[in-house]
Amino acid sequence: MNLKPIFKPKSACVFGVSLKNPSFPGSIIYFKNRYEYHVNIMAINPKGGEIEGQQVYKSLEDLPEIPEIGILAIRAKNVPETFEKCANAGMKGAIIISGGFAEVGPAGKKLQDKLVSISKDHDMPFLGPNCIGVYSPPYIDTFILPSERISIPKSGGNIAMISQSGGILVDQFMQKFALRNIPISSAVSIGNKAIVDEITLLDYYSKDDQTKTILMYLESLQNGRKFLTEIERHRKYGKNLMVYKAGVTPAGARAALSHTAAITTSSDLVHFGLKQYGVIQPSSEFELISFSKVLNFDLPPIFQGNVVVLSVSGGHGVVCADACTKYGFNLVDLSSKKGQLREIINPSSKDIAALGNPIDLTGSVTDYDVEQVLEFLLKQNEVEAVILLLLPYPPQISMQIGRRISIIVRNYDKPCIVYLPWLERYQIIIDGLELNGIPVAHTIEEGVQMLKGLWQKSINIKIDEHYRKKK
Amino acid sequence: MNLKPIFKPKSACVFGVSLKNPSFPGSIIYFKNRYEYHVNIMAINPKGGEIEGQQVYKSLEDLPEIPEIGILAIRAKNVPETFEKCANAGMKGAIIISGGFAEVGPAGKKLQDKLVSISKDHDMPFLGPNCIGVYSPPYIDTFILPSERISIPKSGGNIAMISQSGGILVDQFMQKFALRNIPISSAVSIGNKAIVDEITLLDYYSKDDQTKTILMYLESLQNGRKFLTEIERHRKYGKNLMVYKAGVTPAGARAALSHTAAITTSSDLVHFGLKQYGVIQPSSEFELISFSKVLNFDLPPIFQGNVVVLSVSGGHGVVCADACTKYGFNLVDLSSKKGQLREIINPSSKDIAALGNPIDLTGSVTDYDVEQVLEFLLKQNEVEAVILLLLPYPPQISMQIGRRISIIVRNYDKPCIVYLPWLERYQIIIDGLELNGIPVAHTIEEGVQMLKGLWQKSINIKIDEHYRKKK
Numbered sequence: 001m002n003l004k005p006i007f008k009p010k011s012a013c014v015f016g017v018s019l020k021n022p023s024f025p026g027s028i029i030y031f032k033n034r035y036e037y038h039v040n041i042m043a044i045n046p047k048g049g050e051i052e053g054q055q056v057y058k059s060l061e062d063l064p065e066i067p068e069i070g071i072l073a074i075r076a077k078n079v080p081e082t083f084e085k086c087a088n089a090g091m092k093g094a095i096i097i098s099g100g101f102a103e104v105g106p107a108g109k110k111l112q113d114k115l116v117s118i119s120k121d122h123d124m125p126f127l128g129p130n131c132i133g134v135y136s137p138p139y140i141d142t143f144i145l146p147s148e149r150i151s152i153p154k155s156g157g158n159i160a161m162i163s164q165s166g167g168i169l170v171d172q173f174m175q176k177f178a179l180r181n182i183p184i185s186s187a188v189s190i191g192n193k194a195i196v197d198e199i200t201l202l203d204y205y206s207k208d209d210q211t212k213t214i215l216m217y218l219e220s221l222q223n224g225r226k227f228l229t230e231i232e233r234h235r236k237y238g239k240n241l242m243v244y245k246a247g248v249t250p251a252g253a254r255a256a257l258s259h260t261a262a263i264t265t266s267s268d269l270v271h272f273g274l275k276q277y278g279v280i281q282p283s284s285e286f287e288l289i290s291f292s293k294v295l296n297f298d299l300p301p302i303f304q305g306n307v308v309v310l311s312v313s314g315g316h317g318v319v320c321a322d323a324c325t326k327y328g329f330n331l332v333d334l335s336s337k338k339g340q341l342r343e344i345i346n347p348s349s350k351d352i353a354a355l356g357n358p359i360d361l362t363g364s365v366t367d368y369d370v371e372q373v374l375e376f377l378l379k380q381n382e383v384e385a386v387i388l389l390l391l392p393y394p395p396q397i398s399m400q401i402g403r404r405i406s407i408i409v410r411n412y413d414k415p416c417i418v419y420l421p422w423l424e425r426y427q428i429i430i431d432g433l434e435l436n437g438i439p440v441a442h443t444i445e446e447g448v449q450m451l452k453g454l455w456q457k458s459i460n461i462k463i464d465e466h467y468r469k470k471k
Numbered sequence: 472m473n474l475k476p477i478f479k480p481k482s483a484c485v486f487g488v489s490l491k492n493p494s495f496p497g498s499i500i501y502f503k504n505r506y507e508y509h510v511n512i513m514a515i516n517p518k519g520g521e522i523e524g525q526q527v528y529k530s531l532e533d534l535p536e537i538p539e540i541g542i543l544a545i546r547a548k549n550v551p552e553t554f555e556k557c558a559n560a561g562m563k564g565a566i567i568i569s570g571g572f573a574e575v576g577p578a579g580k581k582l583q584d585k586l587v588s589i590s591k592d593h594d595m596p597f598l599g600p601n602c603i604g605v606y607s608p609p610y611i612d613t614f615i616l617p618s619e620r621i622s623i624p625k626s627g628g629n630i631a632m633i634s635q636s637g638g639i640l641v642d643q644f645m646q647k648f649a650l651r652n653i654p655i656s657s658a659v660s661i662g663n664k665a666i667v668d669e670i671t672l673l674d675y676y677s678k679d680d681q682t683k684t685i686l687m688y689l690e691s692l693q694n695g696r697k698f699l700t701e702i703e704r705h706r707k708y709g710k711n712l713m714v715y716k717a718g719v720t721p722a723g724a725r726a727a728l729s730h731t732a733a734i735t736t737s738s739d740l741v742h743f744g745l746k747q748y749g750v751i752q753p754s755s756e757f758e759l760i761s762f763s764k765v766l767n768f769d770l771p772p773i774f775q776g777n778v779v780v781l782s783v784s785g786g787h788g789v790v791c792a793d794a795c796t797k798y799g800f801n802l803v804d805l806s807s808k809k810g811q812l813r814e815i816i817n818p819s820s821k822d823i824a825a826l827g828n829p830i831d832l833t834g835s836v837t838d839y840d841v842e843q844v845l846e847f848l849l850k851q852n853e854v855e856a857v858i859l860l861l862l863p864y865p866p867q868i869s870m871q872i873g874r875r876i877s878i879i880v881r882n883y884d885k886p887c888i889v890y891l892p893w894l895e896r897y898q899i900i901i902d903g904l905e906l907n908g909i910p911v912a913h914t915i916e917e918g919v920q921m922l923k924g925l926w927q928k929s930i931n932i933k934i935d936e937h938y939r940k941k942k
Contacts, residue, residue, distance in 0.1 A: 023866035025834075076822075099823040099833065103785075130823075132834075144834060145864040151894060165786020166834070171862050172790070172915075175892050219789055246789045249796035255780075255789040255829050285790070285914060286757075309726075314574075315636020318690055318717045318726040319643070319756070325720035351547075352570040352601075358726050362570065363496075363603075363615060363637070391642050393616040395494035421646050423622060443756060444643075 131191025157183025402432020602662025628654025873903020
């Protein structure tokens with residue numbers, strides 16, 4: 001199945017552009033792409049005419065050229081006929097935005113079956129129905145929401161998103177990735193996934209050079225066993241695969257059924273199957289963001305879970321120690337290093353600093369203390385990673401601290417994660433860190449979750465070794 | 472113990488103002504209060520002289536008047552002598568910022584014991600040592616962090632904060648309360664809590680008219696049984712009491728010991744004791760914010776946990792249904808109401824809307840649909856509360872939707888919680904809701920946590936009934 005025309009079409013036509021209402025899904029898609037994306041887009045409405053100075057064609061036959069793909073945002077009952085016309089005209093793919101198919105009951109299911117059979121007859125893939133299509137800059141964006149209403153993360157990243165819900169994709173993923181400064185490559189909404197499903201897209205993105213991490217929001221797995229087999233088969237491409245499964249409670253599963261006609265496979269079965277193949281499974285929307293963020297940085301994995309918590313606030317150390325324990329980390333015993341540590345700390349915090357693990361440099365900390373202690377810690381063999389809880393409130397912490405820390409961390413092949421209040425006034429520190437390869441967490445727990453993401457990375461390495469030995 | 476002089480002093484003097492370094496803790500406190508707060512503040516340094524045009528006094532004896540309280544930000548070893556001078560001069564209280572007491576070991580503990588005995592001899596309360604004091608607008612703010620570096624929530628609220636860690640207070644509470652628009656009344660850091668501890672403050676805030684909710688961050692309870700007895704005794708004041716306990720894992724407990732010399736009482740014992748007396752115990756920093764936010768609104772409690780999820784995105788409905796189940800809520804069965812619901816929905820979403828629970832009005836939703844369906848739900852006897860997942864991305868949702876919803880909710884004595892992406896571009900909707908008494912959650916899970924906060928409220932009512940019957 002060739003999905004390139006759907007992700008990178010040279011030309012497309014939209015069925016369902018309104019002559020009067022610019023808020024119509026088809027109209028939004030048409031104008032958004034006309035002015036913001038590379039695709040050559042054409043509008044179709046049986047009445048023909050003009051909207052905002054642009055020509056509207058009466059039918060497929062009137063178009064100046066046969067476009068690569070068709071975008072259908074018309075009533076469900078009219079979809080099969082139009083889709084068949086597209087197929088007969090030789091188009092390479094379609095995106096079916098319309099709802100009113102399998103998710104509404106037997107009559108809708110019948111309509112959807114028609115689409116499937118047309119698609120198979122013509123070997124023409126389509127996305128949906130009941131979806132919002134693709135966001136694939138700079139080529140095309142069929143999300144039916146006005147650009148000015150949604151938040152879009154930076155493009156050019158290495159994370160691809162696949163979602164069974166358009167709303168979740170736009171609001172929980174793209175919006176939050178934008179807020180947390182995580183760039184993505186592209187995003188796709190699969191809706192009822194009648195033809196193009198998570199397996200098709202796993203294959204597409206596994207072979208895509210730009211993609212390093214594939215992130216999936218799924219409400220169902222039509223065929224859990226096949227999905228697992230395909231995941232095993234695709235391990236050789238070396239992508240990080242992350243699956244966030246919703247509909248895991250009875251109430252959630254019922255909701256999924258009426259949302260995307262999703263019949264959910266047993267959660268436990270899926271969970272353990274995915275785990276066995278190294279698939280990362282966030283347990284909450286927060287973990288999803290944390291894992292995505294840390295995987296976006298090219299950091300070394302954690303193998304044993306031996307970490308140090310370096311703080312400038314004792315309370316943050318306590319809360320972080322609790323969180324490290326909850327996530328299974330071991331706080332390295334530094335009691336034999338107290339003397340050495342005390343020597344490198346400035347006189348006014350020397351006597352009040354707590355030099356266990358967590359280390360608390362207190363509010364009397366200076367930039368230099370942070371640098372010295374951090375470097376000391378990174379040098380210790382038994383320390384695999386450092387989580388630095390850096391409150392920039394103490395007056396002797398400068399706005400250069402981000403860049404200064406990154407210069408040190410660069411010399412050691414160990415991950416350092418920094419928690420910092422995510423405020424605009426501290427953007428200079430955040431950028432000083434992130435532009436230099438150090439991820440910044442915006443809660444203490446997120447920092448620990450990021451460490452967990454790096455720990456998860458080593459599990460994949462171990463699975464690979466296991467496979468190599470078996471051969 | 473009279474704490475009024477510490478919270479609302481007319482005058483104060485600061486020991487430890489530097490003549491050269493404006494970043495010194497004493498200097499920061501002096502200048503902050505000199506220009507930003509009502510207290511008449513005076514600077515003391517044995518050398519005397521001037522800083523930035525302000526007179527510095529050589530000693531207590533040189534001051535033009537005896538201030539109500541003394542603020543000590545000098546080396547630990549000099550603290551007892553200075554504190555005793557303050558007591559002898561007739562001051563009413565002190566705030567001891569300095570660290571280097573019980574938290575550093577036996578020598579420090581001895582110094583701290585001296586302070587306790589002076590305090591008892593003179594019946595003069597003090598905060599700390601090893602703390603950042605009070606934030607009590609418009610009277611005084613002894614937080615040793617420059618105002619321009621920290622985020623302060625709106626004042627005039629009804630939540631009082633008590634924290635064993637200054638860093639947690641400033642960064643996890645005040646900063647996040649500011650971000651999430653939760654006003655507070657005052658905040659206090661108790662540090663080693665040698666004299667003024669959680670029990671003293673429970674008493675102070677229980678009798679304070681402005682305070683409706685008392686929020687505590689504790690790393691330890693010196694006397695768990697006494698704390699519980701005092702909580703029982705103070706129930707009659709009708710305040711919400713929330714305790715967030717850190718140091719609950721072995722690693723966390725060790726960190727707490729070196730942070731505030733905190734010896735933690737058994738977590739299970741404390742947990743069940745607190746629960747019995749209706750104390751709200753957030754299980755994470757996220758729950759703490761959610762509970763605080765919802766308690767700040769004067770909403771009716773939830774008794775049975777029967778809720779409806781109203782969404783404009785199917786995926787949000789699924790995720791929220793999972794979260795509702797996780798938190799123990801029951802999604803009311805609306806299957807007999809489908810016909811009635813379908814009648815009140817606009818023609819373009821009528822056929823694609825999912826009318827179970829969750830209800831999904833889809834992206835074709837209009838303001839009017841939300842109003843109609845919400846009102847219908849609030850009218851149903853079996854529905855105790857509605858959580859509305861309102862994505863403002865669909866083009867037919869107007870920027871007036873917040874105010875429009877609030878006009879409906881006002882007529883029913885039932886809570887409605889709204890999830891909305893917390894973005895500046897949607898501030899007009901957020902304010903439309905929050906200024907009219909409807910709390911806005913910034914994650915789906917936060918919305919469900921807010922419902923849990925209201926459920927918790929009913930537990931206190933039940934405990935009160937239980938006590939009345941016993942009498």
